[in-house]
Amino acid sequence: MTSALQPTAPAAAAEPAAAGPAARPGEPGTLRRLLRRPRFFLPLGVVVLLCAMAAVPSAFAGWFGHGDPHQCSLEHSGQGPAPGHPFGFDVQGCDLYSNVVHGARDSISIGLLTTALTLVVAVVLGSLAGYFGGVADMLISRLMDVFFGFPMLVGMIVVLETFSVHSILSVSLVLALFSWPVLTRIMRSSVLATRGLDYVTAARELGAGPVRILLRHAIPNAIMPVAVLTSINIGGVITAEASLTFLGVGLTAPAISWGVQLNSAQQYFTTHPGLLLFPALFLSLAVLSFVLLGDCLRDAFDPRLR
Amino acid sequence: MGSYLLRRVLLMVPVLLGTTFVIYAAVYALPGDPVQALAGPDHMVTPAAAAAIKAHYHLGDPFLVQYWHYLVGLLHGDFGIDLNNTPVSAVIEASWPVTVKLALMTWVIEAVVGVALGFLAALRAGRATDIAVLGGSSLILGVPYFITAYVAQVFLGVKLGWFPVSGTDDGWPLSYLVPALCLALLGVPEISRLTRASILENLGADFVDTATAKGLSRARVLVRHVLRTSLIPVVSMLGTNLGYLLSGTILIEGIFNLPGLGYQVFQSVQQHDGPTVVGISTLLVLVFLLVNLVVDLLYGVLDPRIRLD
Amino acid sequence: MTATTDKTPADAGHPLARFPGYDPAAPPLEVTDLRVAFADRPGRPGSGSVVVDGVSYRTEAGRTLAVVGESGCGKSLTARAVMGILPAGAQVTGGSVRLHGIDLLGLDRRALARIRGRHISMVFQDALSALNPVLPVGFQIAEVFRAHGDLTRRQAERQAVRMLDRVRIPEAARRAGHYPHQFSGGMRQRVMIAMALALNPEVVIADEPTTALDVTVQAQIMELLADLQAEHSVSLVLISHDMGIVANAADRVVVMYAGRVAEQAPAEDLYGRPAHPYTRALLDAIPRRGSRGRPLNVLQGAPPDPADPPQGCSFGPRCALAGENCRTAPPLHAVAPHHASACHHWKEVAGR
Numbered sequence: 001m002t003s004a005l006q007p008t009a010p011a012a013a014a015e016p017a018a019a020g021p022a023a024r025p026g027e028p029g030t031l032r033r034l035l036r037r038p039r040f041f042l043p044l045g046v047v048v049l050l051c052a053m054a055a056v057p058s059a060f061a062g063w064f065g066h067g068d069p070h071q072c073s074l075e076h077s078g079q080g081p082a083p084g085h086p087f088g089f090d091v092q093g094c095d096l097y098s099n100v101v102h103g104a105r106d107s108i109s110i111g112l113l114t115t116a117l118t119l120v121v122a123v124v125l126g127s128l129a130g131y132f133g134g135v136a137d138m139l140i141s142r143l144m145d146v147f148f149g150f151p152m153l154v155g156m157i158v159v160l161e162t163f164s165v166h167s168i169l170s171v172s173l174v175l176a177l178f179s180w181p182v183l184t185r186i187m188r189s190s191v192l193a194t195r196g197l198d199y200v201t202a203a204r205e206l207g208a209g210p211v212r213i214l215l216r217h218a219i220p221n222a223i224m225p226v227a228v229l230t231s232i233n234i235g236g237v238i239t240a241e242a243s244l245t246f247l248g249v250g251l252t253a254p255a256i257s258w259g260v261q262l263n264s265a266q267q268y269f270t271t272h273p274g275l276l277l278f279p280a281l282f283l284s285l286a287v288l289s290f291v292l293l294g295d296c297l298r299d300a301f302d303p304r305l306r
Numbered sequence: 307m308g309s310y311l312l313r314r315v316l317l318m319v320p321v322l323l324g325t326t327f328v329i330y331a332a333v334y335a336l337p338g339d340p341v342q343a344l345a346g347p348d349h350m351v352t353p354a355a356a357a358a359i360k361a362h363y364h365l366g367d368p369f370l371v372q373y374w375h376y377l378v379g380l381l382h383g384d385f386g387i388d389l390n391n392t393p394v395s396a397v398i399e400a401s402w403p404v405t406v407k408l409a410l411m412t413w414v415i416e417a418v419v420g421v422a423l424g425f426l427a428a429l430r431a432g433r434a435t436d437i438a439v440l441g442g443s444s445l446i447l448g449v450p451y452f453i454t455a456y457v458a459q460v461f462l463g464v465k466l467g468w469f470p471v472s473g474t475d476d477g478w479p480l481s482y483l484v485p486a487l488c489l490a491l492l493g494v495p496e497i498s499r500l501t502r503a504s505i506l507e508n509l510g511a512d513f514v515d516t517a518t519a520k521g522l523s524r525a526r527v528l529v530r531h532v533l534r535t536s537l538i539p540v541v542s543m544l545g546t547n548l549g550y551l552l553s554g555t556i557l558i559e560g561i562f563n564l565p566g567l568g569y570q571v572f573q574s575v576q577q578h579d580g581p582t583v584v585g586i587s588t589l590l591v592l593v594f595l596l597v598n599l600v601v602d603l604l605y606g607v608l609d610p611r612i613r614l615d
Numbered sequence: 616m617t618a619t620t621d622k623t624p625a626d627a628g629h630p631l632a633r634f635p636g637y638d639p640a641a642p643p644l645e646v647t648d649l650r651v652a653f654a655d656r657p658g659r660p661g662s663g664s665v666v667v668d669g670v671s672y673r674t675e676a677g678r679t680l681a682v683v684g685e686s687g688c689g690k691s692l693t694a695r696a697v698m699g700i701l702p703a704g705a706q707v708t709g710g711s712v713r714l715h716g717i718d719l720l721g722l723d724r725r726a727l728a729r730i731r732g733r734h735i736s737m738v739f740q741d742a743l744s745a746l747n748p749v750l751p752v753g754f755q756i757a758e759v760f761r762a763h764g765d766l767t768r769r770q771a772e773r774q775a776v777r778m779l780d781r782v783r784i785p786e787a788a789r790r791a792g793h794y795p796h797q798f799s800g801g802m803r804q805r806v807m808i809a810m811a812l813a814l815n816p817e818v819v820i821a822d823e824p825t826t827a828l829d830v831t832v833q834a835q836i837m838e839l840l841a842d843l844q845a846e847h848s849v850s851l852v853l854i855s856h857d858m859g860i861v862a863n864a865a866d867r868v869v870v871m872y873a874g875r876v877a878e879q880a881p882a883e884d885l886y887g888r889p890a891h892p893y894t895r896a897l898l899d900a901i902p903r904r905g906s907r908g909r910p911l912n913v914l915q916g917a918p919p920d921p922a923d924p925p926q927g928c929s930f931g932p933r934c935a936l937a938g939e940n941c942r943t944a945p946p947l948h949a950v951a952p953h954h955a956s957a958c959h960h961w962k963e964v965a966g967r
Contacts, residue, residue, distance in 0.1 A: 145317075146324035149598075151553035151590040154568075157575050158332045158583060239450045243557055246452055247572070262453065269460055280453045288448025295444075512744040515700040520759050520810065521732030524724060530758075535749050609749055610794040 040296045046289035047231075050282075053101055054108040061098035069099045069256055080274065087278045090261075091268055099256055100278050106257035107286065110172050110241045111234040117176035118183055118233065122226055125180075126187025127214055130222070131195055140188070144181040152178045153243070160249045171250050175237055183226050183233065190222035197221075228301050231294030235287045242283055258283040314602070318595045325591040326380070326584070330373050333580040355391040376584070385585035389577070394585035397570060402589075405566035407478050408559070409551040411486040416493035417544055423494070424501025424540075425533065431506055439502070443495030452557045455488035459561060472563035485562045489555065493547050500543055504536040511535075538609045545601025552597065553590035631715055631734060634726065638716030642673040643850035644697070644735070644818045649710035651689070651696050653921075664921040667693050668874040669710070674818065677848035681865035681882070683855055683897065685918055689874040690854050694820045698737050699727055714818065733763045736811040738840075740823040742803035746795040752806045753779070753791025759813040778809040782839060801832035805839065812843050819844075820852040825860065837864055858901050862886060867953075870894050873919050873929040876947065880954035890948075890956035890965040892934050928959070936960045 034040045053060050061069065064086050072094035080088040087096035129140040156174050163170050194200060200217050208216070244250035245259025246266075253260065258279040265275035367375075379386060385394035427439040446454075462484055463471035469484045470476045508514065509532055517531045518524075556568035563569070567586050574582035606612050631637045649670045655663030667689040674680045682690045695701050697712050699719065712719045714735055719727065739745035747755060756775035760766050766774065772791065779787035782805040795803055804824060811819050821840065825833040837860065844851050855861050861868060862882070869879040870893065878891035889895045896914040916933040919925050925932055927942040934941070940959045947955040950965060958964060 142317075142320050142324065145321045146328065149321050149591050149594050150325055150328070151556075151587060151594070153554060153556045154571055154583075154587050154590065155329070155332075157556070157572065158329060158587070161575050161578075162332055235448075242450055243452055247557065247560060249575075266456065269456070270464060276453070276456070280449070284449040284453070287450065288444065291447055292444060510703065512739060512741065513747040515695075515698075516737075516739060516745045516807075516810075517747070517758075518700050519698050519731055519737045521728045521730070521762050522758060523728055523762070526762070531747055531750075535747065538749070611748055611796050 034296070034300055037296070039292070040300075043289040043293040043296070046285060047293055050104055050108060050286050050289070053104040055105075057098075057102045057105055061101040064097060069094055069102045071095070088272075088274050090275055091264070091272070096274065096278055099261060100258070100282050103256050103258040103261055103279060103282065104286070106168060106251060106255050107238050107241060107259065107283065109168050110175065110257070111238040111286075111290070113168065113172040114175040114179065114237045114241075115230050115233045117172065118180045119226070119230060121176070121180040122183035122187045123219065123223065126184045126226070127191050127219055127222075129184075130188040130191030131210065131214055131218055133192075137188075140184070144185055147178060147181045150178065156240075156244060157247070157249050160244065166250060166252050166255075168251070168255075171241060171244070175240055175244075179233070179237065179240075183229060186229065187222065187226045190225050191218050194218045194222045224301055228297045229294065231290050231297060233294075235290035235294065238283070238287050238290070258286075311603075314599055318599070321595060322588075322591060323377075326377070326588050327373065329584050329587045330376065331369075333583055352391075355389060358387060358391050380588065385588070386581040388574075388582045389579045394582050397582055398567070398586060398589060401565055401567050401570045404474060404564050405552060405555055405559070405568060408482050408486055408489070408555055408564060408566060409548065411479065411482050412489040412493070412551055413544070413548050415486055415490040416497055416547060419490065420494045420497025421501050421537070421540060424498035425505060427498065427502045428505035428509065429528075431502075436502075439498060443498055446491050447495045451488055451492050452561065454491055455485070455558055455561050458484055458488055472561075474564055481562075481564070485558045485564060489551070489558045493551075497540060497543060497547075501536065501540050504539055505532055508532050508536045538605070541608060542601055542605055545597060545604065549594040549597040549601075552593050631717065631730075634717045634722070634730070636713070636716045636718055641713065641716035643676055643715060644852065645673040645711075645713045646693065646697065647671050647711045647713070649693060649696060649712065650708045651692050651701065651705055652708045654704040654706075665708070665924075666705070666874050666921045667696065670871065670874070670876055671710075672869045672876070672879065674850040674852060675866075676817070676850050677844070678866040679844065679851040679853055679864050681853045681855060681861040681868045682871060683858060683861055683868060684871035684877075685856060687918060687921075688871045690871050691822055693871075694737065694822055694852065694854055697820065698731065698735070700737075729763070732759050732816070733814050734816050735818040735820070736814075736816045738804075738807050738811045738819065738821040738824045741827050742800070742807045743795060743827075745807060746803065748795055751792050751794055752798070756791075756806070756810050756813060759810055763814055774813070775809075778813050779806070781843070782806070782809040782812075784809075800828050801836060804828060804832075804836050808836070808839060808843070812847075812849070815847045816849065818850045818852065820854065822854045823856070824853075826855075826857075833860070840864075858897050870897070873924065874921065875929065876955075876957060877930065878954075878956045878958075880950070880956075884951060884954050888951075888965050890950040890954065890961040891930075891958045892936055892960070892964050893930050894956075895964055896933075928957075930958075936963060 035044075072089075072092045074093045076082075076085075076089040076093040082088065085095050085097060087100065090096050090099060125140050129137040155178055159174050159177065160166065160171070163174070195218060200213060203213050203217055241250055241257065242259035242262060245252075245257060246263050248263060251257050251260050253264075261279040262276060262283070265272070265279065269276045376386065383395070385398065387393050388397060423439050423443075427436040430436045459471060462469045470481050474481045513535075514527060514531055517527045522530070554568070555564075555566060556572050558564070559566045559569035560572055567590065571583055571586045571590075573579075574586070629637070629639065649667055650665060651667035652665045653663045670689070670693050672680060672682070682693070684690050692701065692705065695705075696707050697719065701707070707720060710720075714730065717730070719730065719735075722730070746752065753772055753775045756778055757768070757771035760771040760774045761768070764771075776787045776791050779791055784790055784802060784805055790798075790802075795806070798806065804827075808824075811821075824840065825836050828836060840851065840853075841864065843849065853861065853864055865882045867879070868882050868885045870877045870885070870891065872893050877893045878885065878889065880890075885894060886898065889898060893914075900913050914933060919929050919932070927944050928934070928937070929944070931937040931941045936958075938960070945957045945959045947957050948961055950956050950961055956964075
């Protein structure tokens with residue numbers, strides 16, 4: 001090579017400004033830049049609002065009227081919007097608005113709890129399989145295959161049927177039981193990639209034990225692709241809970257999740273479309289926000305993942 | 307290739323064992339009188355059926371022995387008998403055509419609409435068409451499809467009367483059209499996004515410039531070089547989707563009263579008809595695994611860089 | 616419309632005769648005052664920084680014209696503008712490109728498609744990414760024949776095998792069914808050459824055809840190109856940053872710097888009596904026999920950012936001879952017959 005010119009060659013070969021710059025993790029200002037994009041801050045705002053609604057529903061439910069979802073009178077059964085009751089009443093004569101607001105708690109709790117459970121399982125099993133390989137990897141991978149191949153809804157229905165209590169906890173457990181492999185698989189390949197990196201090898205050569213390497217080096221560096229998927233996962237879980245409950249095998253009556261409201265609205269839809277419309281609207285808004293937020297995070301922090 | 311196939315088939319064995327075991331355990335590992343537990347408190351089981359079930363499933367034996375007998379039966383193509391003393395295979399035979407028709411119709415809609423939208427969006431990247439496709443697909447992803455299905459049933463079926471409300475009395479394709487469209491809403495956004503991303507990636511590839519420099523027409527460059535290469539990951543996703551569709555039609559079959567496998571399995575769960583649940587679930591798992599195997603083999607054909615060995 | 620009136624009985628038989636402006640006596644390729652600019656923001660191509668700024672050169676049949684310069688100097692973009700395959704955002708903002716008198720920039724897409732591959736073709740730098748990974752190489756070569764002729768699939772594939780044989784790929788018939796990743800780097804570049812020369816085009820542009828290859832393979836590829844060029848008196852445009860390779864192959868050399876022509880001259884003239892400090896610097900950086908153990912005279916600094924070009928001579932900031940008059944951009948001075956330099960101080964450089 002006679003090219004003594006290469007070292008002075010410019011990197012700025014006038015790249016076309018076609019692709020927007022992807023933010024890099026850890027780069028200062030990434031979050032601030034994200035916060036300036038409507039694609040990010042709009043869903044984030046909705047998510048924060050809904051989470052606040054789930055945490056303290058009474059603060060939101062009372063905006064228009066009494067705000068008590070259990071204060072019902074049958075004389076109002078199925079009535080349309082009235083002063084103090086912007087969404088009208090359900091068949092029991094309860095204020096629909098406060099019901100929908102209180103419904104946020106169960107739906108979002110299940111979304112968060114299930115995703116937290118999934119995340120823990122994914123990080124533990126994914127790290128074990130990815131870092132140690134061998135028998136651990138084989139067992140965990142086959143177990144993932146089992147749950148991947150499973151007709152998920154069928155499995156969840158069967159397991160839920162054997163439970164006598166359908167609480168937030170039991171529904172979350174069942175949802176987590178069937179959704180852990182997705183994140184675990186990503187965590188596994190992510191740890192697998194980190195394991196081969198030079199500084200991990202260096203740490204091993206220096207005599208660091210596997211636990212220390214995992215906690216100190218491998219997991220913190222491998223967790224990003226999994227972490228950015230959690231928001232999308234929450235959206236999926238909320239839909240799944242609503243589907244199960246809509247079928248009548250998820251949460252049941254005293255609970256007031258959006259799924260429960262949809263389930264009971266089914267038979268009255270033709271006469272009282274609002275009963276289905278408002279919970280569906282909130283449910284869709286919640287799922288949409290979590291998914292869009294997750295999409296945006298994923299694009300920002302992990303452009304390699306589509 | 308041969309050894310790859312063999313290895314893949316062998317790998318399916320533990321997965322199949324695992325899934326049947328989980329389902330079997332969930333259905334049968336209940337305390338109390340097995341037959342009554344199977345049947346549930348409200349279900350009247352004739353003494354003859356009870357005896358037949360007891361004998362068939364070796365209910366007197368420990369759980370693992372029962373499971374073993376069930377597996378041996380499965381290997382002989384015996385899916386067992388249900389609570390009404392009819393073979394589960396007969397139930398399957400009656401309901402699978404419905405699910406296959408629904409799944410295939412959905413799949414074709416997904417493939418055609420998804421790829422077309424993705425292609426269009428990629429060619430118009432950054433312009434109105436693209437933004438509309440992306441925004442529309444986000445919106446569709448946000449609204450759970452069972453709500454769409456329910457609303458579609460009420461409006462298109464009940465209010466307007468354009469389509470059958472439910473059931474399969476009007477046969478294929480009329481009875482399946484609305485359910486398939488609603489179910490396709492689940493896959494279209496995914497497929498169109500993947501197609502768009504994949505085409506955009508390839509549009510900027512060097513080999514596209516080469517094809518243009520050879521003097522090929524724009525249409526030929528797009529179809530033969532860009533689309534051909536971009537569809538590889540899409541075909542893979544479509545394959546996986548077919549697997550999910552064949553085993554994931556419960557909600558839609560339930561809403562539209564289509565007596566397919568999903569509908570049947572849901573009914574059976576509610577009637578505590580364990581044998582049918584286990585039988586159909588096993589079949590669904592098997593189909594899912596086979597479809598995925600075919601997809602992986604197809605991937606090797608479509609992308610010569612992938613070597614199956 | 617003008618195509619019919621321009622047609623004269625003498626050259627009506629030539630396939631190029633149906634295009635407006637065809638003149639068999641005109642240079643095979645003539646680039647005049649070509650300008651290319653990038654978009655300063657997405658969706659507005661050509662509005663931003665100018666990366667090719669008034670480049671002119673012409674080729675002769677059977678001869679090799681080399682275009683040299685650092686990466687980013689606009690040599691590849693000039694070639695891409697000629698072929699009509701500029702990257703997204705880049706656009707020709709002025710000048711002309713003529714193939715035997717036919718204005719390529721004025722042709723519509725369909726007419727251009729009939730010329731590309733048939734009368735002018737291109738060999739790309741990285742054959743691995745320039746070949747479609749999922750189509751057999753024989754098929755990709757056959758496409759050229761099918762796009763420009765009424766050949767059946769079978770006939771075209773037979774022609775493709777013949778081309779693979781001509782670029783000296785052993786067992787051509789069997790190799791035609793293989794995919795690009797199954798070839799070595801040198802063999803892949805041969806496939807590219809087979810594709811570019813399939814229809815004996817008048818002009819072939821080779822964009823750094825050997826950069827990605829080993830030194831021994833480089834020589835083989837250059838030799839192959841020379842042989843094929845001689846056979847059909849192809850006019851070759853060789854784009855390179857390697858003054859060593861250019862010295863052996865070129866009849867005429869165009870030196871580009873920051874989107875402009877710095878110097879152009881017959882090869883012996885340029886190597887013997889460079890008249891531009893940049894050319895000098897390039898030549899000084901070639902390792903020679905006897906230079907072993909001594910540091911090479913490597914040019915310091917980096918080329919200007921096209922988004923923020925300096926006032927006056929773009930080479931000024933890196934030039935030892937730069938003076939007051941370099942505040943104005945130098946025009947091309949005629950140094951000798953067929954030899955031009957864009958330097959105010961060309962006499963000092965040439966006289967050194």
